[in-house]
Amino acid sequence: MSKLSRRAFIATGLVAGGGLVVGIAMRPGNQAKSLAAKLGPDGEDLVHTYIKIDSNNVVTAVIPHSEMGQGVHTALGQMLAEELDADWEQVQVEEAPAIGEYASYSAGRRYLFANIDFPNLVIPTVDGMMMNVADTLNLQITGGSMSVRTTGILAMRIAGAATREMLQQAAAESWGVPVEEVTTADSYVIHAASNRREPYAAFADTVAAMSPSQTPQFKNPADYKIVGKFVPRRDIPAKVDGSAKFALDVRVPDMAYASVVRSPVPGGSVVELDDGAARSMAGVIDVVVIPQSSVGGMLGETLSTEAVAVVADSYWTANEAVKTLQVTWSETGFESVDSDGIYAQFERDITGGTERQSDRVTGEVSAEFASAARVIDADYHVPFLAHTCMEPLNATADVKSDRAEIWVGCQNPLGFRRDVAAILDMDPEQVTLHNHMMGGGFGRKARPDYAMQVALLSRSVGRPVQLIWSREEDVRQDFYRPAVQSRFRAAFDSSDRLVAWENTYTNKNEPIEAPLIPYRVAAQDIGYVSSPVHIPFGAWRSVDHSQHGFFTESFIDEAAVAVGRDPYEFRAELLQDNPRHLAVLRRAAEEADWNRPLGAGRGRGISLQESFGSLVAQVVEVTVTDGQLSVDRVVAVIDPGLAVAPDGIAAQLESGIIYGLTAALHGEITVENGAVVQSNFHDYPSVRMREAPRIETHVINSGHDIGGAGEPGTPGIAPALANAVFDATGLRIRQLPLGNFDLNYQAEEEGVVG
Amino acid sequence: MSTTFWVNGERQTVDVDPAKPLLWVLREQLALTGTKFGCGIAQCGACTVHIDGVAMRSCVTPVSDVDGRQVTTIEGLSSESGELHPLQQAWIDHQVPQCGYCQSGQLMSATALLADNPNPSDADIDAAMSGNICRCGMYGRIRQAIKATSVASVSDEPLFYSVAGVDHV
Numbered sequence: 001m002s003k004l005s006r007r008a009f010i011a012t013g014l015v016a017g018g019g020l021v022v023g024i025a026m027r028p029g030n031q032a033k034s035l036a037a038k039l040g041p042d043g044e045d046l047v048h049t050y051i052k053i054d055s056n057n058v059v060t061a062v063i064p065h066s067e068m069g070q071g072v073h074t075a076l077g078q079m080l081a082e083e084l085d086a087d088w089e090q091v092q093v094e095e096a097p098a099i100g101e102y103a104s105y106s107a108g109r110r111y112l113f114a115n116i117d118f119p120n121l122v123i124p125t126v127d128g129m130m131m132n133v134a135d136t137l138n139l140q141i142t143g144g145s146m147s148v149r150t151t152g153i154l155a156m157r158i159a160g161a162a163t164r165e166m167l168q169q170a171a172a173e174s175w176g177v178p179v180e181e182v183t184t185a186d187s188y189v190i191h192a193a194s195n196r197r198e199p200y201a202a203f204a205d206t207v208a209a210m211s212p213s214q215t216p217q218f219k220n221p222a223d224y225k226i227v228g229k230f231v232p233r234r235d236i237p238a239k240v241d242g243s244a245k246f247a248l249d250v251r252v253p254d255m256a257y258a259s260v261v262r263s264p265v266p267g268g269s270v271v272e273l274d275d276g277a278a279r280s281m282a283g284v285i286d287v288v289v290i291p292q293s294s295v296g297g298m299l300g301e302t303l304s305t306e307a308v309a310v311v312a313d314s315y316w317t318a319n320e321a322v323k324t325l326q327v328t329w330s331e332t333g334f335e336s337v338d339s340d341g342i343y344a345q346f347e348r349d350i351t352g353g354t355e356r357q358s359d360r361v362t363g364e365v366s367a368e369f370a371s372a373a374r375v376i377d378a379d380y381h382v383p384f385l386a387h388t389c390m391e392p393l394n395a396t397a398d399v400k401s402d403r404a405e406i407w408v409g410c411q412n413p414l415g416f417r418r419d420v421a422a423i424l425d426m427d428p429e430q431v432t433l434h435n436h437m438m439g440g441g442f443g444r445k446a447r448p449d450y451a452m453q454v455a456l457l458s459r460s461v462g463r464p465v466q467l468i469w470s471r472e473e474d475v476r477q478d479f480y481r482p483a484v485q486s487r488f489r490a491a492f493d494s495s496d497r498l499v500a501w502e503n504t505y506t507n508k509n510e511p512i513e514a515p516l517i518p519y520r521v522a523a524q525d526i527g528y529v530s531s532p533v534h535i536p537f538g539a540w541r542s543v544d545h546s547q548h549g550f551f552t553e554s555f556i557d558e559a560a561v562a563v564g565r566d567p568y569e570f571r572a573e574l575l576q577d578n579p580r581h582l583a584v585l586r587r588a589a590e591e592a593d594w595n596r597p598l599g600a601g602r603g604r605g606i607s608l609q610e611s612f613g614s615l616v617a618q619v620v621e622v623t624v625t626d627g628q629l630s631v632d633r634v635v636a637v638i639d640p641g642l643a644v645a646p647d648g649i650a651a652q653l654e655s656g657i658i659y660g661l662t663a664a665l666h667g668e669i670t671v672e673n674g675a676v677v678q679s680n681f682h683d684y685p686s687v688r689m690r691e692a693p694r695i696e697t698h699v700i701n702s703g704h705d706i707g708g709a710g711e712p713g714t715p716g717i718a719p720a721l722a723n724a725v726f727d728a729t730g731l732r733i734r735q736l737p738l739g740n741f742d743l744n745y746q747a748e749e750e751g752v753v754g
Numbered sequence: 755m756s757t758t759f760w761v762n763g764e765r766q767t768v769d770v771d772p773a774k775p776l777l778w779v780l781r782e783q784l785a786l787t788g789t790k791f792g793c794g795i796a797q798c799g800a801c802t803v804h805i806d807g808v809a810m811r812s813c814v815t816p817v818s819d820v821d822g823r824q825v826t827t828i829e830g831l832s833s834e835s836g837e838l839h840p841l842q843q844a845w846i847d848h849q850v851p852q853c854g855y856c857q858s859g860q861l862m863s864a865t866a867l868l869a870d871n872p873n874p875s876d877a878d879i880d881a882a883m884s885g886n887i888c889r890c891g892m893y894g895r896i897r898q899a900i901k902a903t904s905v906a907s908v909s910d911e912p913l914f915y916s917v918a919g920v921d922h923v
Contacts, residue, residue, distance in 0.1 A: 069852030069890050228917075232849065239854030240842040242788020242828035246855060249787035257782075282771070316778040317771075319794070390792055390800060390855040390889045439790070439855025440889050471793045646917045647849055651892070655852055658891020681797035681887060690880035692893035699917040 050080060050096075050159040057187050057199040059086045064096040064103075064151060066142040066411050067235055068441035069655075070710045071648040074233045078644060079152045082227040083160030083219060086200075087186040093234050096140075098413035098433040103139050140414035143446055143539065145612035145708020148644055153706060161216035163207065170203040170210065171196075221642075228701070230647050235437065247409040247436040250396045252464040256285055258457055259319035259470060260309040261327070262477050264675035266534055268329035269306040278321035283313040287325070288460045290453050295419040302419070302479075303536070304449035311461050315468050322470070334534040334674035339483075342533055342671060343381060346485035346506045349531040356504060356527050359515055363523030368500035372491035376562045380488070380551045380734045384535055384669035384676075385481035386684060391439020392474045393450040396466040397458035399424060404431045404455060409438035411446040419448040420455045442659070443539035447479050472679040479538025480669060482507055486515075486551040491523075496563035498574065499523060505551070506531040511611070514544035517552050518581050518610060519574035535671065541659055542711040545611040549715025550664075550722070550736065553607040557723045558732065567723060568594050568606050580702060581608060584615045584639045591698055592619035592635040601625055602632075605723025607716040613707030614640040616653070620693075620720040624728045627744035631661065631693040631721060639700040640707040649709050650697040656713025657695055662687045664718035665739050759820045761786065762830025772818035777801045779817045780827060788828035788858045792887070799886030802859035803827050809866035811885075828858035831865060841865050844899035852890035860886045864900050872905040 052060040061077040077093040080086075096102035164184055171189040172179035175196055183190045190197045221227075238244035263269065275287040287310050294303045308325055312318035369375060395408040397420075404424055410416045413435040414428075421431045438445055454467040469477070484506050491500035500523040503515060508528045515526050540546060560570035568589045575582040585608050598604060604621045621633040636653050643649045666685045670677045678684040718736060725743065726732050733741055758767045761784060768783045780786040780803070789812060792800030796811035803812045804826035805819075831839045838846075841864050851857045860883070867874055867882035874882065879897055888896070 069854060071852075232846065235854070236846055236849060236851050239851035239857050240845045240861065241832060241838070242786070242858050244854050245787075246790075248791065251785070251787075314770075314774065314778055314782055315791075316774050316782075388889060390790075390798070390853060390887070392791065438853060440853045442889075468791065471795075471798075643917055651849060651852060651895075654894055655891045658893065659889070661891075662889075680795055681793050682795065686887045686889060687891065687893075688885075688887060689883040689893045689896070692891070692897075695894050697916075701917065 057201040068438035075645040080156040080160040085184040162212035170206040250407040255464040257315035263329040272328035274326035277324035283317040358527040365525040373494040381485040387444035389440030394468040397454040398464035399459040481540030542714040545715040550718040553719030588617035603728025607720035609716040614712040641704040652709040653713040660714040660717035777812040802862040848899040
């Protein structure tokens with residue numbers, strides 16, 4: 001596709017390759033002056049082009065988001081095709097190129113500038129994030145479970161509906177009939193009275209010269225034929241016959257392969273390198289020290305520390321050669337840090353309470369605790385986690401003196417292009433980035449370090465290079481889900497009512513509402529202290545919800561147990577102000593047959609979590625036999641407002657639950673001598689088939705604003721599971737992973753492990 | 755040193771280090787990129803292929819081990835006329851893949867299972883499929899797809915999900 005005019009003010013169509021390209025314009029200056037100012041001097045960049053119609057009447061939806069298995073290309077295609085009134089069988093989807101015209105700024109418009117009814121709680125989080133990212137146009141992010149509820153709502157639907165209106169207008173003028181009498185169906189415009197019926201393609205040229213409305217009339221949802229229906233995902237057939245092309249499968253003429261190693265302690269640089277053995281290996285082309293580089297971005301700075309790479313004629317050779325390198329790394333000052341020390345630091349910092357910041361303070365917390373009939377307290381903590389996407393980090397680069405090409409699978413193609421350009425001292429326009437479907441992302445592939453490495457490497461050796469991280473490097477050089485400690489106190493009055501909730505935890509990230517609870521507790525004081533660690537932070541599926549979901553939904557369970565109440569009924573009572581939450585919780589209890597007696601050694605637990613605009617309740621059933629834990633069944637209910645792709649929502653819930661279950665049962669990155677200990681799936685295990693529970697998912701279309709799908713399944717599994725283990729064994733486990741604990745332990749008093 | 759073997763029915767001779775794992779020979783010498791690298795230590799199953807009909811981890815199989823043997827990869831799973839293997843079709847019908855990166859290996863393990871045992875129990879599926887990690891967690895769908903393809907398959911096995919409520923945005 002030809003490059004679109006950066007000067008275009010209102011999108012006009014343009015004919016490309018015998019077809020129609022229709023753009024939907026949103027000029028930030030109209031409603032988003034502050035964003036436009038941050039977008040750089042040329043605010044007129046904000047022209048999006050999402051639809052192509054070819055001469056065979058095939059519609060192509062151009063999707064400005066990355067596909068990593070979440071089904072976004074299909075779901076956004078459904079939204080566009082629905083409003084376009086297209087024949088879904090004649091709709092194709094393709095990913096937008098990494099050029100500024102496809103920046104996914106609609107998230108910014110959605111959250112910052114439109115008059116929205118998104119929960120106020122969430123706005124500051126998105127606000128802060130968008131302010132960070134909006135300083136350039138290089139945002140093409142897929143993350144935050146946001147694609148459907150931002151680009152889908154604000155771009156895809158509008159593009160589809162506006163184009164349908166233009167097609168009706170063009171047909172009406174051509175036929176000399178009132179536009180009100182022109183209808184559409186299955187990619188045809190129709191005038192019933194005169195028995196006229198023409199394919200959309202017949203008016204493509206005409207429509208290309210028209211200006212699309214920014215406020216088109218949407219369909220009545222009762223008439224939906226594509227949205228909310230089961231449609232097979234478009235990316236699946238290529239994923240069952242080996243033909244799907246991931247970045248790892250890229251082949252460029254004269255390409256060499258590379259493997260890489262960094263300092264085990266984050267931040268170390270090369271003091272001494274003995275690469276003699278590597279250089280003597282047949283097939284080794286070069287050994288290169290990749291210098292440290294850093295870039296800014298929505299997650300803050302990404303520091304790509306110094307690394308040693310071996311370039312060879314085979315990846316296997318390169319990686320074998322890396323194993324022979326003798327590298328002395330510089331001291332970082334973190335060589336004595338270990339996991340126990342980090343937790344001890346958290347304990348000190350929480351107890352010290354230095355510069356404690358508040359998330360929420362309501363009611364008279366001190367007074368409630370002073371007059372309480374009963375107070376309970378507990379400390380929880382969870383470890384660092386790596387992402388371990390199935391596809392190890394990799395990228396291919398061909399860097400010339402005046403231009404560069406990058407092939408990669410990433411969650412922010414424009415950002416990666418900008419970052420690669422920056423470290424090569426080029427303009428972004430000199431860099432062409434080809435984004436591929438990803439073998440998992442989970443937040444890791446929003447960090448550009450691997451693309452930065454390969455760009456510098458290709459320039460250094462003067463030829464195309466495919467860099468593949470070993471799994472060991474992938475586990476040891478991640479941007480990690482942070483370890484967090486969280487301390488709770490709860491107060492009850494003489495009627496056993498929960499009257500106060502106090503919570504202090506370490507190190508806040510995003511989303512800011514993650515530690516908040518939906519329950520009616522009059523006095524609340526929720527806040528955090530800073531306790532810096534040298535292990536780099538990364539967004540990990542559901543980000544802070546992954547920790548706080550476990551903490552808060554475990555401690556509310558403890559509160560119920562403390563006053564002898566059923567954990568489901570106790571929660572339900574405290575949700576009288578939140579009927580939407582209550583409906584989700586109740587449905588989960590019903591579907592799971594909450595009151596059905598379970599046999600000896602069995603137990604069930606429940607959780608409720610709001611995240612990314614969706615509500616999820618989960619009930620987990622377990623069996624503990626001779627200390628062996630079996631997760632038998634998970635019942636999950638989600639209220640995403642409206643399920644655009646119901647099977648996709650179900651699949652995302654299943655996926656989010658297994659991802660969270662891996663963390664709950666096994667996930668633990670530990671630190672010794674300043675370095676990450678684990679290295680591969682043998683010591684950083686994932687849930688496998690034999691451990692995977694039966695998962696039943698239920699979707700409630702409540703009609704509220706559309707929420708996210710990719711992440712909301714993850715936070716609630718750990719607490720529901722730990723609560724089920726408590727129900728089965730009487731052991732209250734306050735640290736993850738559960739696999740660390742002996743479930744044969746006979747609790748003498750409190751029934752607390754960890 | 756050269757090694758000769760059959761891949762998807764075609765005779766191949768490669769002149770590489772005999773210790774080079776089959777995975778990298780498939781991907782680099784034979785341009786068969788459907789077989790994936792996931793861990794390099796036979797822990798994740800992404801590299802699974804059939805060697806003389808048995809599911810094996812190609813990342814730890816030196817190419818010299820397959821000298822004279824029959825190798826089948828994901829690219830060779832469909833029939834010569836291009837018809838999908840029944841399990842491939844079941845993978846589509848049950849919308850199994852998410853990211854899809856592990857699915858070549860999953861399918862190679864599953865096809866080897868059904869070839870040996872056309873009516874696997876849940877325990878058989880656990881045993882045969884637990885060497886393959888899916889970080890997208892699609893184990894329930896994989897199990898369903900295998901069962902739907904087994905001899906004793908129950909047609910119209912209920913889906914594990916339901917949708918209810920109003921339809922509006």
